[in-house]
Amino acid sequence: MNELLKNHIRKITPVNDDEFDAISTYFTAQRFKKHQFLVQTGKPAPYEFFVTKGLLKSEVTDSSGKTHILQFAYEEWWISDMQAFNSGEPASLDIDCLENTEVLSITYDAKERLCANFRCMEYFFRKKSNAGNIALQKRVLMLMQASAAERYEQLIHQYPQMHARISKKLIAACLGITRETLSRLSNS
Amino acid sequence: MNELLKNHIRKITPVNDDEFDAISTYFTAQRFKKHQFLVQTGKPAPYEFFVTKGLLKSEVTDSSGKTHILQFAYEEWWISDMQAFNSGEPASLDIDCLENTEVLSITYDAKERLCANFRCMEYFFRKKSNAGNIALQKRVLMLMQASAAERYEQLIHQYPQMHARISKKLIAACLGITRETLSRLSNS
Known part of the structure; x- marks a missing residue:
């Protein structure tokens, strides 16, 4: 390791x-x-x-x-x-x-x-530490975005392995949206 | 300077x-x-x-x-x-x-x-850079807090000179609340 x-x-x-x-x-x-x-x-x-x-x-x-x-x-x-x-x-x-x-x-x-x-x-x-700053700045800007679709796109970009390893329930919790909204986004 | x-x-x-x-x-x-x-x-x-x-x-x-x-x-x-x-x-x-x-x-x-x-x-x-990370982590956690009162308390703590120098309109925009809600918080 x-x-x-x-x-x-x-x-x-x-x-x-x-x-x-x-x-x-x-x-x-x-x-x-x-x-x-x-x-x-x-x-x-x-x-x-x-x-x-x-x-x-x-x-x-x-x-x-x-x-x-x-x-x-x-x-x-x-x-x-x-x-x-x-x-x-x-x-x-x-x-x-x-x-x-x-x-x-x-x-x-x-x-x-x-x-x-x-x-x-x-x-x-x-x-x-600079990279951490950049990631956190992105997280703040993501939280401020009005559109759930934009938040979803940014999250996929940040975590390429997301769908393979992280449950839909947790992805929704990270985006601050319902699972139903997430399903619409991931199928669109 | x-x-x-x-x-x-x-x-x-x-x-x-x-x-x-x-x-x-x-x-x-x-x-x-x-x-x-x-x-x-x-x-x-x-x-x-x-x-x-x-x-x-x-x-x-x-x-x-x-x-x-x-x-x-x-x-x-x-x-x-x-x-x-x-x-x-x-x-x-x-x-x-x-x-x-x-x-x-x-x-x-x-x-x-x-x-x-x-x-x-x-x-x-x-x-x-570490200090910037801490400030941004606080900002993320602040954005995630359910209560406007808690967000307001955290902001005052972060910017002690806030009321003297920053307009109520901008403070409200930073907290993601209306000016009316801000007035209630700052008078309580």
Whole structure:
């Protein structure tokens, strides 16, 4: 599973095998079962996760009890509660497994040490953070779009494997539309 | 106005005066009048802006012609179309001035050279990008909240100077509520 992280880093910055062996010691491999939680609202969220196998979702439950999906993550995606991870405050969202999942996890302190010790990783995480910004900006603009059809098109573009792996119920929850509206869109 | 940037950087990482003098050469000071646009939908967005004086908003217009405010920015905030700035693609939002505004602008290439030449700036921009991620995650969660009252509370927390500088009409547009609903919330 470390090969996936090595190749993922090499898409952004060169690292040789010896460097990567040292870099990989900052991460811990973890396995989770389908339906298991990695982050829970109100609890600490000390890890950022790099998905090596499986599928996760992050979601928030509003004061009326309705859940809204923030993002999905599968192989080569990073996921965490950014606010909680960076501030040490309790999580404001839940992250759970839609499939049996394997991740490489890193704590805030380990990430800071990794960046301090490896200049290439400071560069890598700056670039990944920018990519996260872009994805979140798209998510905000998607939520603001009036048309469900446009939101649907953007979601397919963001998650090419969506239909094969994510249920219609969850896709609808991510788009903030009913399953009936989703069926009309996906058949049109 | 460079003093503001120097102190802003020093909140995150130490830089001495000589280093800062070199760092500041990567930025260009620009002035804009109230109502002037810094970024326009469909056009290139080659700059990231650090606000030294004034007030800006970024907004998107949906396919039905309705505008939605993504963010406000005043002194010591950074603003750009992240997607367009980082990819070189055309902007998908507008950024314009709500007051006469002064900024320090930096191009994508200058930012990359700055980070390559000054390790402290690579660290600085990684941290700022994380902060941007947190702000955008909050914005997404805010948009997903069912209750207008909760969205209003979060917005006040994010922009303490909001009521003094931003019109009720724009605050309502940012929250996605009517001015009447906003009046009820701000009087309660």
